Amino acid sequence: MIENLPQTRGRLLANRPLADLSWLRVGGPAEVLFTPADEDDLAQFLAALSGEIPVFAIGVCSNLIIRSGGIKGVVIRLARGFNGVEILPDGRIRAGAAALDAMVAKRAAEAGYDLAFLRTIPGTIGGAVAMNAGCYGSYMADICESIRVVLRTGERCDIPAARLDFGYRHADLPEGAVVVSALLRAPKGAPAAIVAKMEAALESRAATQPVEDRSCGSTFRNPAGFSSTGQADDVHDLKAWKLIDDAGLRGFTLGGAQMSPKHPNFLINANSATPEDLENLGELVRKKVFDSSGITLQWEIRRVGERVL
Template identity: 60%
Template sequence: MTDLALPEVRGRLMRDKPLADLTWLRVGGPADWLFQPADREDLASFLRDLDPAVPVFPMGVGSNLIVRDGGVRGVVIRLGRGFNGIEIGADGTVTAGAAALDAHVARKAAQAGRDLTFLRTIPGAIGGAVRMNAGCYGTYVADALREITVIHRDGRTETLPAAALELAYRSSRLPEGAVIVEAVFDAPEGEAAALEARMADQIARRDDSQPTKDRTAGSTFRNPAGFSSTGQSDDTHELKAWKVIEDAGLRGARFGGAVMNEKHPNFLTNSGNATAAELEELGERVRKRVYEHSGLTLEWEIMRVGAPSA
């Protein structure tokens, strides 16, 4: 598929681009093509003119992703500078490009006296946060999102209200092939210094409990079932993925270079030389053992894409 004739672009279009260095876990094979569009018009025309049979995968900053060792067929789209703007509206809205980092959005909103502090400790960018209805400390994207703008596979641009996404616990329903390019949030008013202090406390709590200096992709598994369809906070639920992993004796479990982190056992970790296959296999072994121990089926929170190595 790398010999495919692709549309002309103004951004960067790279053939057989390695993806490992673009993910937090630092594993995975190449994309047939990696496209970094210059702006919305560049992305829209590319999608419109691309052969509809060619698969397209929008990729953020790779914070919650395993790319398999065989790489990704088709075109991986990675948004960059043309999609990372952040604007604070006089009406209390915060408009963020899909490539804007969650932490940057939280900080800029706080400086303007607007409260999106729940985004501060969420790894990744706004597009991914919307897609998975990310949340922290009792607040989810669903609680603040007003609307998003997407570009469809046929090149059409459309604004969708938050309700159209059917946001639920760690999930959303986006139109097939749609690429999120922007999100608008309703941000409550707050005092800037108090918001900054809250975020500092969140960072301290995160660093105390999570392996932030290790090669991870955030939480590996969703907390076990039992949440409302509106994305009720997992902070109030008694069943935690880390706890059922712990109870099954799997803190520190290893397979090759993959390990369930000693500090937080729901963080699948590349100890330095893991392959994507080893990471995924350890995750599946954990799922199997947890089911045997407790009867609970853990669901992956980390997205896994691509083909296994040949």
């Protein structure tokens, strides 16, 4: 396929293994991996690419299990040229989709803007937009003013946050669109105080989560509709980790995969796990939690690519 793809100033690699680009260090190859040189290059490539060829954008794959069969079509990975962070004169922050969340938080803090919650979120701004990433009660929906995307047709457009229909781990992006940057707004604060806030969050995370292990963060969503007050159906008072713990699955292993002994809602690559080990353990957990509680856990980690039978 690579011989029939549009010319580019970027880089095209056929059958490029993705495991080394994956947070979990697992996964098969991309049929073609495309690293565009810049936004113009990306737009021109997509405009010339046959509509029959699927495209899939990745960042640092911090919320993905890539199956052993790899990903068909063109996998787009944004790198240099898409990782800038700019503090605008009016105080808004423009962050490239490939910019790491932690780096954006630190750059904002230096300028006196509080994006501290991003400091503990592994991943990039593009992924944070797509998943409405958040923690400690703050989400991308709270700070995102608009995003810039390149559509599957190669057209470029800016989309206001109000049109993204942000929800729990969800943003309504156009099919095939590649996020290239986000315009963020943040409250002002004293840089030293923001840095202290970030350091405290990192310490809290290290105390309760397996930060030294290979994981994608929370494996399953906290179930909705179980408020302690019963006043709303979009709250998440019931925690997935508690359901997993109550089902006796803390530390449970399957092949090289394990539900973390430290935090049972973290699925970790404990011992050279395969993608099948990870996904099968997750499905086993879902079954056992349903058997013990009657609640069906929903994956928060995305599973992508082709299964190997």
